[in-house]
Amino acid sequence: MIGVHVTYVRCASVRDLHPGEIKPVRVRGGHELALAVIDGRVHAFEAYCPHQAWPLKWSEAENGADGTPNLICGLHGWRFCLDTGVTIDPPSMDDLAVYPTRVTDGVVYVGLPGNL
């Protein structure tokens, strides 16, 4: 989201996130997201797969072979990079929307485009 104005909105408490789990959240405005923690970093992404809208809370988040954080959809196994949203496998398919995060005083904030 380079060059896009974002507004950070509160979406979860850090203590509610656990490595290896994917937490669905609904933020201000009704936007549905999912959160995953990999190597201590919080990643935020769309709640549904861009392929056939599978709820990504039923997926796996892990480091890929190259060390980048990956999400593997639980239905057909598409693999996405959680840093960029790019579809790794199969390549050149619809990408996953990912969002910047920051943690302040134990609260996770997600940057969404525009003024909310």
Ligand code: FES
């Ligand atoms: S619904 Fe996610 S890969 Fe098909």
